[in-house]
Every structure is written in structure tokens, then in C-alpha cells.
Amino acid sequence: MNKFFQWIGNIMKQSNRPDDLSRFLLKAGVIIGVLGVVFSNKLLLWLGFSAIIILYIRIFSKDKQRYYQENQTYLKFKNRFLKFFQKKTQTIQNKKNTLKQKKTHRFYKCPECGQKVRIPKGRGKVTITCPSCGNKFVKKS
Structure with missing residues (x-):
């Protein structure tokens, strides 16, 4: 019996530690298996x-x-995958923020570079200086 435990110990010493792909496979296997039973x-x-x-x-x-290499491919x-959904989430949050700000501000695009510029409402005609290219243009606030 002692030799059996030594044999198991040697196998465990030579084995790889669980990485991200291994953890994913374990979670996915358990979830899919439970769904199969249910x-x-x-x-x-x-x-x-x-x-x-x-x-x-x-x-x-x-x-x-x-x-x-398998783990590196999985991580890439x-x-x-995560960056794709983070960009989508960020875009949705930006649109929500823009909708909130439309009550108090106006948004214009610079005719030269296309940079969005935000100015407060109710100031009449305003000369706007683009922060990115320095172009000046006049718009109604």
C-alpha cells in the first residue's frame, strides 16, 4: 500500500498545476453536466x-x-472576448452619459477634425475652439 501512495505522489509531482484553461474546463464541465442531468x-x-x-x-x-501553449491560446x-464586451458596455455607458448631459449641454463636431465638443446651453452664439486641432467655429448654444 505504501508503494501505491509513493507512485501517486510521483505522478502528482510530475503533473502540471491547474491553469486558467483547466479552471474553465472544470467549471464548464460541471455546469454542462448538471444541465445534462436536469x-x-x-x-x-x-x-x-x-x-x-x-x-x-x-x-x-x-x-x-x-x-x-494551449493556455496562452485560451488567454488570448x-x-x-472580454475586450469586445467591455467596449460594448463602455459604448452603452457613454450614450447614457450623453443623454443625461443633453439636458444642460449641446454637442458639436469640429468641422476640421471631427472631434466632439460640448458646450453649455443658453449662452447664445459662442465661438468654440476645438481642443484637439485648435480650429475656431461659431455655433448657437
């Missing part, structure tokens, strides 16, 4: 089980370079 869908159950099997194959793999994809 909806009595064997395909989902097998997909969840397969994700967990792939997780263990990756962790106990001795090819550390491939393990590292994850960052691209």
Missing part, C-alpha cells in the same frame, strides 16, 4: 464529462510546452 439530455451529460476528462489529461500530461481568446 434536462435528462445524454449529449450534455457526455459533453460535461468529456470536458472534465480533457482537464485531467491536460493536468497529467508530461508535455509542458504544449500545456503552456478570452481577452479578445
